[in-house]
Amino acid sequence: MTPRSRAITSRQTGPHEDLSRRVTRALAHPLRKPIAVHTREAFDQARLWRAEQGERPLVLDAGCGVGLSTRRLAVRFPEAVVIGIDRSADRLSRDHGPLPDNALLVRADLVDFWRLALAEGWRPARHFLLYPNPYPKPAHLKMRWQGHPVLPTILALGGCLELRSNWRLYVEEFALAVAQATGVAATVEAFEPGAAFLTPFERKYHESGQPLWRLVVELPYRPALVPGT
Numbered sequence: 001m002t003p004r005s006r007a008i009t010s011r012q013t014g015p016h017e018d019l020s021r022r023v024t025r026a027l028a029h030p031l032r033k034p035i036a037v038h039t040r041e042a043f044d045q046a047r048l049w050r051a052e053q054g055e056r057p058l059v060l061d062a063g064c065g066v067g068l069s070t071r072r073l074a075v076r077f078p079e080a081v082v083i084g085i086d087r088s089a090d091r092l093s094r095d096h097g098p099l100p101d102n103a104l105l106v107r108a109d110l111v112d113f114w115r116l117a118l119a120e121g122w123r124p125a126r127h128f129l130l131y132p133n134p135y136p137k138p139a140h141l142k143m144r145w146q147g148h149p150v151l152p153t154i155l156a157l158g159g160c161l162e163l164r165s166n167w168r169l170y171v172e173e174f175a176l177a178v179a180q181a182t183g184v185a186a187t188v189e190a191f192e193p194g195a196a197f198l199t200p201f202e203r204k205y206h207e208s209g210q211p212l213w214r215l216v217v218e219l220p221y222r223p224a225l226v227p228g229t
């Protein structure tokens, strides 16, 4: 049985008042954080693995947790190669069955992995952000992807970007940030997974009776979005 989970509570009743300022800042100031050695090594392995797969569309599963979604996406998109990235060695090591040949799990920090992917010229056909940590405290806006300095890199990679969350406000803020940074409008919609869960968090939230939300947006490849490039 899946444990029940409580809906997100936050003092925020609408999009964070600093969101627009954070996005403006991310678009203007380069992210100076050095790339961690372990992520550079993990990226190199992913690059070599990808090169062995030939010219196939790329699907990124960013923050893949235990990698169930990576496995399911690899089955759903057999023509593509699917790379699941998560920083938690513990989650990645859990046994969720064999990995399809077209899937790879990578332990890495996304903030660095995304920057390396863009520098390498990767252009994912699809990019999934499935149930990212919500950081509901207003003071933690900068830890949500829409308030993080890496946002321009996420968007610059382009492709069909899909975000899912059990916190509607997270998806609404992300849509506002996408529109501000790229001019592309993204619609926030209620999402009913039925029995076809993509991730353990999706299953847990749905079985706890929580509504789920998502945004799907087609973005152009635009490396110039990232300041200092």
Ligand SMILES: C[S@@+](CC[C@H](N)C(=O)[O-])C[C@H]1O[C@@H](n2cnc3c(N)ncnc32)[C@H](O)[C@@H]1O
Residues within 6 Å of the ligand: 062, 063, 064, 065, 066, 069, 085, 086, 087, 088, 091, 108, 109, 110, 111, 130, 131, 132, 133, 199, 200, 201, 202
């Ligand atoms: C709430 S869990 C969702 C996991 C999975 N997508 C699911 O729906 O079951 C968020 C995941 O994002 C990962 N994560 C958060 N920040 C990260 C970062 N900077 N780099 C890599 N992984 C990160 C966490 O380790 C965690 O597994």
